Amino acid sequence: MVLKKPSVTYQAISKRLKVSEEDTGSTSIQAADSTAINGNITPTDKKIGFLGLGLMGSGIVSNLLKMGHTVTVWNRTAEKNAAGGIHSEVCDPEEDGQCDLFIQEGAHLGRTPAEVVSTCDITFACVADPTAAKDLVLGPSGVLQGIRPGKCYVDMSTVDPETVMELAQVIVSRGGRFLEAPVAGNQQLSNDGMLMILAAGDHGVYEDCSSCFQAMGRTSFFLGEVGNAARMMLIINMVQGSFMATIAEGMTLAQVTGQSQQTLLDILIQSQLSSVFLDQKCQNILQGNFKPDFYLKYIQKDLRLAIALGDSVNHPTPMAAAANEVYKRAKALDQSDNDMSAVYRAYIH
Amino acid sequence: MVLKKPSVTYQAISKRLKVSEEDTGSTSIQAADSTAINGNITPTDKKIGFLGLGLMGSGIVSNLLKMGHTVTVWNRTAEKNAAGGIHSEVCDPEEDGQCDLFIQEGAHLGRTPAEVVSTCDITFACVADPTAAKDLVLGPSGVLQGIRPGKCYVDMSTVDPETVMELAQVIVSRGGRFLEAPVAGNQQLSNDGMLMILAAGDHGVYEDCSSCFQAMGRTSFFLGEVGNAARMMLIINMVQGSFMATIAEGMTLAQVTGQSQQTLLDILIQSQLSSVFLDQKCQNILQGNFKPDFYLKYIQKDLRLAIALGDSVNHPTPMAAAANEVYKRAKALDQSDNDMSAVYRAYIH
Amino acid sequence: MVLKKPSVTYQAISKRLKVSEEDTGSTSIQAADSTAINGNITPTDKKIGFLGLGLMGSGIVSNLLKMGHTVTVWNRTAEKNAAGGIHSEVCDPEEDGQCDLFIQEGAHLGRTPAEVVSTCDITFACVADPTAAKDLVLGPSGVLQGIRPGKCYVDMSTVDPETVMELAQVIVSRGGRFLEAPVAGNQQLSNDGMLMILAAGDHGVYEDCSSCFQAMGRTSFFLGEVGNAARMMLIINMVQGSFMATIAEGMTLAQVTGQSQQTLLDILIQSQLSSVFLDQKCQNILQGNFKPDFYLKYIQKDLRLAIALGDSVNHPTPMAAAANEVYKRAKALDQSDNDMSAVYRAYIH
Amino acid sequence: MVLKKPSVTYQAISKRLKVSEEDTGSTSIQAADSTAINGNITPTDKKIGFLGLGLMGSGIVSNLLKMGHTVTVWNRTAEKNAAGGIHSEVCDPEEDGQCDLFIQEGAHLGRTPAEVVSTCDITFACVADPTAAKDLVLGPSGVLQGIRPGKCYVDMSTVDPETVMELAQVIVSRGGRFLEAPVAGNQQLSNDGMLMILAAGDHGVYEDCSSCFQAMGRTSFFLGEVGNAARMMLIINMVQGSFMATIAEGMTLAQVTGQSQQTLLDILIQSQLSSVFLDQKCQNILQGNFKPDFYLKYIQKDLRLAIALGDSVNHPTPMAAAANEVYKRAKALDQSDNDMSAVYRAYIH
Missing domain, CATH: 1.10.1040.10 (N-(1-d-carboxylethyl)-l-norvaline Dehydrogenase; domain 2)
Known part of the structure; x- marks a missing residue:
């Protein structure tokens, strides 16, 4: 028996939230950019790389492309395809064929993580877990092989703070610039470009990623030192x-x-x-x-x-x-x- | 950094919910009465009793009175006051003075649970736990002493199914009619008349309580056999x-x-x-x-x-x-x- | 590879334990009676009743009989047999036929708990849980119907302190004497007469049970007020x-x-x-x-x-x-x- | 009230155990060597190294020395002393001064893990956790620097199987021989030479450690492939x-x-x-x-x-x-x- 109209309390929260965002000094939450809100994003002219095309990565790349970014992609399966190798029996089925699809939409194909990093200005990665995140950077033909001074590497994987601090350290020691940027959300929100981005590390990289984050997300937070976003x-x-x-x-x-x-x-x-x-x-x-x-x-x-x-x-x-x-x-x-x-x-x- | 306008997804849920309510056969959820929704409740002319004036009970009684019901109240402290007795050292502090307040607002004061039940048509109770709920019914000068054929007893306490089934059994064995009606919510929602009522037992009593539930709640559900609402x-x-x-x-x-x-x-x-x-x-x-x-x-x-x-x-x-x-x-x-x-x-x- | 002989540390514990037993003032642990230790128990001439012939009860009764006690037994199944009734579909299979066996060994058969209590001096009970323990005392033809001043009731069931205190109260209010005596052990230890008995309540009853406890157990502890043994x-x-x-x-x-x-x-x-x-x-x-x-x-x-x-x-x-x-x-x-x-x-x- | 003599059931277990040891085919449990059992151990003439002098390590080294082994020790604190460095503020207090003590008892002092390994035939290590175990092997002047073909390394730390398999792999890749041998016990048992040793990996190393294990332990088990002892x-x-x-x-x-x-x-x-x-x-x-x-x-x-x-x-x-x-x-x-x-x-x- 419905007895009264529900009060739409969700909106009250949203209103209060706006105020709190303006007041919060400890995190770099900035006022909304009206262009971003209206969806008219001016894509950065920097070359974007993307490593890892799982549930989350696929939606992100799709939105980066839609908003006019130049994107070079790679994933484990793609590498094998390009090399004419045999599919691993344990490869993630959802990754199959994703590269082909993105290439049709205008993406370039990188043969190795190292190649993607060396040919792009900012390389994003979104993989399964700490082991995969480390392998991607430290493994053969890994990210570290492509890092040169000024290259930006943005790890969007959800890992532990120790792992992300270790990766930041090796990237920076080669002259690279590091941002961690794990995302809160799921496949649907990724496809809709409505993820929440928790970033920490090099604030300059955070700013350089502005149009990319607008393409993939609804809000971003900058949380300070590397490790904080992981936490x-x-x-x-x-x-x-x-x-x-x-x-x-x-x-x-x-x-x-x-x-x-x-x-x-x-x-x-x-x-x-x-x-x-x-x-x-x-x-x-x-x-x-x-x-x-x-x-x-x-x-x-x-x-x-x-x-x-x-x-x-x-x-x-x-x-x-x-x-x-x-x-x-x-x-x-x-x-x-x-x-x-x-x-x-x-x-x- | 706010990147996009939030989608007000809460409303989408509400809309879907309305449909589901109309479709759900297993529970007796009825279409909203427009009068109720507009707040113009026609109070029942039955005499209402209320036992237990804690965080939840106080708000409920206040709303019953506001909507024009005739209410007789009682709580442990009240009994002692009326009898000129000494305050129990362990009485709930929040109950003190509540009776006086309600009497100023037009409530009558019952001296014992038995008296309230015997002088009212429908008596609600809302107490702390299974032990208190049983004591109220089975104790000296308890509810059972006042039950006569046709009397309605509505227990709104949150208790276990065994307790409520035992209470239903003794009430019904004396010719009384029993409804369990625990409420989901908190003090604020109780004060605002926005509780959710989960009812089970005698459907006739459920219908007789219609204006009372409209006064105290936002939605009610009828869940069938006694015990189901407790569960x-x-x-x-x-x-x-x-x-x-x-x-x-x-x-x-x-x-x-x-x-x-x-x-x-x-x-x-x-x-x-x-x-x-x-x-x-x-x-x-x-x-x-x-x-x-x-x-x-x-x-x-x-x-x-x-x-x-x-x-x-x-x-x-x-x-x-x-x-x-x-x-x-x-x-x-x-x-x-x-x-x-x-x-x-x-x-x- | 066994490298050294194990030190038989268990014995060291036993030795230390003996000392601690003598020192512990808070519990009435008494020095071992050499007769008991040698297994030559002089059985009490009081009439013993026993209610409940499950895994534990059966071994206990068997040992009571072996040591020469006069025992009257009863269990749920027995009652039904005696009354010519139909076996409950949910009766414990392990209880079937136990009564017959004990009668062959010299036990008497009581028809109801009340009858056992009224014909015996000390009645022990050992049932499944608080509900069963209460039913046995308070139910129809229950223990309480047979209690008269001076009768001893010893509840060996493992229940909560509230239950045992409630039972003690009703037994004592009728002039009975109450001891709780739950046992630590299992079926094997029960059969071997090697249970540990935790007793609390009426110390006189504890002493009257001396030969019974010797028959069924290896050690007994007296823990003071009723409720302590349950705890x-x-x-x-x-x-x-x-x-x-x-x-x-x-x-x-x-x-x-x-x-x-x-x-x-x-x-x-x-x-x-x-x-x-x-x-x-x-x-x-x-x-x-x-x-x-x-x-x-x-x-x-x-x-x-x-x-x-x-x-x-x-x-x-x-x-x-x-x-x-x-x-x-x-x-x-x-x-x-x-x-x-x-x-x-x-x-x- | 002690009612009967306790049956010394611990011995029954021990007796049964002996039989089971002889029967167990899946692990290499061998019949006890009477010499070992009588405490007359013939120490191996191989040079023994020991890294890590915590609660467990200290007792082990002491027993190795007592039984006539030639032992070279090292721990973190020792290294710093030798180098004239400043004590770490977070160093384990229990390790202080242990090296001096052992040197008085005839032990040699190694300056680094690498030096100990290169000068000894079999080097044992017993440190706190996976991180410490890895640092000891892979860190500067670590074990790996001293490994040459034929050198034996026995890690007695309690770590995860992944860590021990990784260590085994790097040791073996340099021509070393690897045994994991975590110990069950505590400081007292370590001091008494009554630890239980769980070993896995290179069975030849297990055999070469025979007199060492006799010195420190009461029983040893060989469990097969590296990782099993950790598990x-x-x-x-x-x-x-x-x-x-x-x-x-x-x-x-x-x-x-x-x-x-x-x-x-x-x-x-x-x-x-x-x-x-x-x-x-x-x-x-x-x-x-x-x-x-x-x-x-x-x-x-x-x-x-x-x-x-x-x-x-x-x-x-x-x-x-x-x-x-x-x-x-x-x-x-x-x-x-x-x-x-x-x-x-x-x-x-």
Whole structure:
């Protein structure tokens, strides 16, 4: 029984938020550029490289191209194609064919990370985890081979602060300029150019990336020293990952106690807990549709890194620790390549 | 750097929700009454009783009175006042003086629960926990003493299904009619008449309560057999309580790793996780203001009952179990009578 | 490669223990009676009743009879047999036929708990959980119906302190004398007369039970006020239940990482962690033999009650909370009636 | 009340164990050498190096010297002394002065890890964690600089399998021979030469270490491929660390519910849970004496690595995860350099 019109409280938050943005001195949040808001972006004339065409990278590259940037792409699969090699049996299926598509849309193809870096002014990278991020830079024909004084390298992967500080150090030691810029969001937001960008490191690089960030994102934050963006990103994803597990726990408890999951969602969505995230993830569960918007294996990786972040400062994170164990069970049930909402299955098996 | 205008996705949810409400057959959700929506409620002419004037009950009674209902109130403190007795040393401080206030606003004063029930047509009760709910009905001069055929009793306390089924059974065995109607919300929403009401039991009573529910709430759900509303309510509060612990965990991890909590909130509030709850609770933490909107001791009680609900069907609830331990630590730190957001303090001590 | 002879450190503990027993003033631990130690027990001439013939009760009754006590038994199944009724579909299979057996060994058969209590001087009870313990006393033809001044009632069930205090209160209010005496051990120890008895309440009853306790146990402790034995018992079983989950976690982690479980046991058993419990439970896992020595459903119940005990004093018990969730999963996998070591299966499914 | 003589069940285990050792084919457990058992060890004439003189290393070196081995030692502090440098502010206090002591007992002093390795036949290392183990090998003047074909390197640190496999790979690639040999035990057992040695890797090196292992340990196990000893060691310490947290949880729950901790220990020590570990750790708690026998910071590190081990094979370890969070709280309370039993303090603050 609907008794009263809902007050659209979301807008009240948005209004308050604007004020807080103007007041916050500790982070370099700047007033909105009206051009950006209207979508008329003047693309930088710098040559842009992009390494890693997964769920997030693909949307980003697509938006960079749409907004008129000159982009050279590379990914593991592309390298193999170009070299005429055989597809790795364990390569990410979502990466297949992405390079071809982007080339049709005007992108150039780099043969190695080193080549991309040496031919571009600013090279972005967005890969799976700390190991992949390090391999990309330090491995054979890696980023480091292409770094020369003045080259900019922007790592958008979600990794731990130690890894990103190590990468910054080696890039800078070769005369390169480093920015970390992990993104909050998922595949849909990446495709829509509505990511949130958390940046830290070289502020000049941050400014040089202005039109790129406008193409891919809705807001960017500059957080100071290298490592801060990694830390903040892990905290955001820790909150997200733990909340997802909680949602799954609630939805299954409803089911096993004979309550309607649809009704539970109807109630939650009218409560103060209502959020786009809550709605979308409950819809996934109701529909049994776990097509990845954010890989379960990546949110588990982020929980693991967030727990390690807490560990590094002796800070207990019991909620994240509990969530991590549930995601591990989901991984054991072959849900790694499904959406994070597939953690639901850890509760029903 | 704000790059694009936020899409007001909250409204999209609301729109979709309306459709789903019309489609959902399993729960008796009815189309909104335009009178109700405009706030012009025709109050029932039945005599209304109300037992328990805590954070939630006070707002409800105030709204019942405002909308023109005839209300007789009682609470533990009131009984003692009326009887000229001495205040219990352990009485809830927030209840003091509430009766006097309501009497000035036109409420009648009942001397005992039995008296309220015997002189009213429909008696609501909203007390702390299963023990209090049982004492109110089964104790000396309790509700059961006043029940006669046709009398309606509506228990709005958040308790476990076993307790509410036991109460329903004794009420009905005396010829009474029983509805359980726990409410989702907090003190602010109670004061604003914007609670969500989860009802189950006697559908006739549900209909008789129509103007009362319009006075106190924004939406009501009828969930079928007695016990279902208790189950659903515990699941809602389990999700809420676990999420609150996760928020506190994120805010503290930001602090101990040198990140700005304000910036963390700014990011979260622009993400798909954004909700009124998230915003309000982070504000509490930022301001160090833990004035109760929802007692920490009550959310811990609800977590405990939700875990027991899972236990009764052999369903693991590791997130709730982890959250429960954090709240227990907060209680040990004397945060019981603060807002649930004071669970934050369990992370910093 | 065995390099040195192991030092038999267990004996060192035993020796130290003896001294500590003599020194401990807070509990009434008495010097061993040489008669008892030599197994020559003089049975009391009081008439003994026994209610509840489960895993523990059966061994106890058997030992009471062997040592020459006059025993009247009753259990749920027996009542139904005597009354010519139909077997409950949910009755415990292990109780079937136990009464007949004991009658052959000289026991008398009581038709109801009330009858046993009214015809015996001291009646022991050992049932599943708080609900069963209350039903036995307060239910139709229950213990309370047979209590008269001077009758002794000894509850050996493992329950929460609130339950045992409530039972003590009603027994004493009818002039009865009450002792709680939960036992630490399992079926094997019960059969061997090697249980540990934790007693609290009426010290006179404790003394009157002397020959009975000698028949069934290896040591007894008197812990003071009613409720203390329940508390101590729950703590003991909490430690036991959490350790069992940890053992299962270690054994499965060995398996999934390709290590020999037998070798893990060989190492553990030579380490300072070595205990009879560790050895027996690992053997169960290695042999896949989960024949109940201590029901999994009962250790889960004890964990639940221990967590509630912590809850009552605002004390976090995160290890027990984590263990409890694992046991709940094991119960969902139909392991309730297996030995507690079957919690192993929660880790491999 | 002691009712019967305890059966010395520990010996029954030991007897059974002997048989199982003879039967276990999967690990190279050999029959005890009577010479070893009688303590008459013939020391190898190979030159022995030892890197790292912490709680464990010091006892090992002392026993190597006592049994007549030729030993060259080095640790971080020693290096600085030798070089006339300034003490690091963060150096381990327990290492100070250890080198001088050993030199008086006949040890030689190496100036760098590289020098020790190049002048000795077999070099052992026992350091804090994976980072320290890697630095020792790969850092400036590290082990790798001294490795030449035929040199043996035995890493006794408790690290993750990835680290030890990486170290094995670089050592072997330079022609060296590698054995991992982490030890189960604590300072007391190290001093007593009663450690348990888990070895894996080059079996020839294992055999060459025979007299060394006899000097330091009570039993050794050869577990096959490099990585297996690390895995097994982490599992052992995971069980130990989780059990320790459980013991602390039980002891505090006793205290806050008004039960005697001494009585709890008296009961536990007579139960089937009785073990040397349980007894010693409860004694620590009772006496408030947390002098390190096994550093709390190291058991937390091992829990972290064991959780990561589970992570690598998608295996949930909820007990270890819960324990890890408790130890993190203990570390935040400055208990890192106390014995692991100081986790107790995480429960009382």
